[in-house]
Amino acid sequence: MPVIEADAVYKIFGKRPERAVERLRAGQTTRDELREEGTTAAVIDASFHVEQGEIFVVMGLSGSGKSTLLRMVNGLQPPTAGTVRLGDQDVSKLEGRALRKVRRERVSMVFQHFALLPHRTVGENAAYGLKLRGMNRSDRTRRAEEALGMVGLEGWGGSMPDELSGGMRQRVGLARALAAGTDIMLMDEAFSALDPLIRREMQDQLVELQHQLGKTILFITHDLNEAMRLGDRIAMMRDGRIVQTGTAEQILTDPANDYVAQFVADVDRTRVLTASSVMEAPVAVLGKDQGPRAAHKLMREHQVSALLVLDRSRVVQGIVVEDDLRTAMDAGHTDLRAILRPAPTVSGDIAVADLFNASAELGVLAVVDDAQRLRGVIPRVTLLSALGAVAGSEGEDVVEEVGGHTEEAVLR
Numbered sequence: 001m002p003v004i005e006a007d008a009v010y011k012i013f014g015k016r017p018e019r020a021v022e023r024l025r026a027g028q029t030t031r032d033e034l035r036e037e038g039t040t041a042a043v044i045d046a047s048f049h050v051e052q053g054e055i056f057v058v059m060g061l062s063g064s065g066k067s068t069l070l071r072m073v074n075g076l077q078p079p080t081a082g083t084v085r086l087g088d089q090d091v092s093k094l095e096g097r098a099l100r101k102v103r104r105e106r107v108s109m110v111f112q113h114f115a116l117l118p119h120r121t122v123g124e125n126a127a128y129g130l131k132l133r134g135m136n137r138s139d140r141t142r143r144a145e146e147a148l149g150m151v152g153l154e155g156w157g158g159s160m161p162d163e164l165s166g167g168m169r170q171r172v173g174l175a176r177a178l179a180a181g182t183d184i185m186l187m188d189e190a191f192s193a194l195d196p197l198i199r200r201e202m203q204d205q206l207v208e209l210q211h212q213l214g215k216t217i218l219f220i221t222h223d224l225n226e227a228m229r230l231g232d233r234i235a236m237m238r239d240g241r242i243v244q245t246g247t248a249e250q251i252l253t254d255p256a257n258d259y260v261a262q263f264v265a266d267v268d269r270t271r272v273l274t275a276s277s278v279m280e281a282p283v284a285v286l287g288k289d290q291g292p293r294a295a296h297k298l299m300r301e302h303q304v305s306a307l308l309v310l311d312r313s314r315v316v317q318g319i320v321v322e323d324d325l326r327t328a329m330d331a332g333h334t335d336l337r338a339i340l341r342p343a344p345t346v347s348g349d350i351a352v353a354d355l356f357n358a359s360a361e362l363g364v365l366a367v368v369d370d371a372q373r374l375r376g377v378i379p380r381v382t383l384l385s386a387l388g389a390v391a392g393s394e395g396e397d398v399v400e401e402v403g404g405h406t407e408e409a410v411l412r
């Protein structure tokens with residue numbers, strides 16, 4: 001069951017909101033037309049779900065409806081139509097005490113402006129939510145200290161907020177949310193007020209904390225790079241509607257419409273695309289009993305200068321390069337064992353930008369799983385074009401892949 005689920009949610013501000021929903025559903029009016037009538041359709045027909053342990057980013061320009069969507073998730077505003085669930089609880093139907101209980105116990109918020117109490121210590125600020133819940137002083141102090149430790153503020157509990165830098169204050173906000181111990185964290189432009197370097201640091205830290213603690217995070221931002229860096233999945237909003245939901249890679253490689261395509265045009269793809277997304281399938285196989293001569297023939301046929309060698313389970317054993325093959329043939333070797341070199345292998349989730357050095361001069365990268373089994377290959381020319389360094393492959397020394405001496409050899 002999703003931890004957060006919004007189903008066909010609408011939020012209309014202004015005159016006759018229910019009627020506006022009906023008209024929007026029937027296609028009888030548009031957001032712009034409603035605005036002329038003095039009615040704001042802040043969120044229109046939005047559906048999404050967030051799974052346990054996921055960072056789900058809602059991304060859109062100012063006014064696209066992100067904050068309104070978030071306020072419906074934490075029950076601050078009821079939807080005009082549609083439902084919002086936290087687990088098995090329909091937040092859109094909760095009121096009063098029941099709603100406050102859900103908000104206190106299941107959801108914590110981190111805002112852009114740190115919302116720290118200036119006359120309370122850092123520790124008291126981090127423990128604030130727990131105090132409201134009636135936890136005794138020693139328990140909440142311990143929980144707050146633990147949370148401060150998690151965000152790198154060990155030992156700062158006795159300081160006052162104004163002794164801290166902006167980045168540190170935002171960490172206190174994060175610690176407060178962590179101390180609350182809720183499984184859901186809602187973060188509204190939480191890092192937008194920070195300097196770029198500190199912002200980046202906080203993003204990295206959030207991802208790491210999320211891996212450690214498995215929180216479910218709904219993160220709102222208008223910054224596409226932030227969305228791409230943080231989001232396991234991203235919902236792109238425009239004019240109140242979610243126009244696309246997907247991973248950063250899906251959004252980059254398969255934008256749902258021109259708006260999204262334009263939006264992502266300037267993104268540094270090499271930071272978002274991973275080895276998995278640019279790898280290719282091997283194209284040829286060398287029989288397991290065949291030796292250097294057959295391998296050489298295969299290389300010439302496919303105009304490549306190296307072959308990967310695999311064992312029976314497709315575990316990469318090494319790489320064979322053309323020059324070594326000649327030597328092996330001259331020496332009368334009958335298999336590839338003697339001339340095997342260590343193969344450059346990478347895992348599929350590495351960003352393309354970080355692959356350049358890994359490819360070295362052997363010309364092909366083997367993309368492998370945790371057990372070093374081959375998943376695909378990235379010829380150097382493919383890598384270069386993914387990095388935007390070359391337009392085509394002509395004249396490139398493309399090195400391909402062969403499996404080898406124990407089982408079979410494979411060419412891309």
Ligand SMILES: Nc1ncnc2c1ncn2[C@@H]1O[C@H](COP(=O)(O)OP(=O)(O)OP(=O)(O)O)[C@@H](O)[C@H]1O
Nearest residue numbers: 013040042060061062063064065066067068069222
């Ligand atoms: N309480 C309200 N009453 C009337 N209109 C509202 C209210 N809250 C939001 N709106 C309008 O709803 C639309 C969406 O606003 P929302 O704040 O959700 O967008 P946003 O994407 O979060 O933008 P920003 O990043 O600027 O906060 C805007 O046109 C806004 O003016």
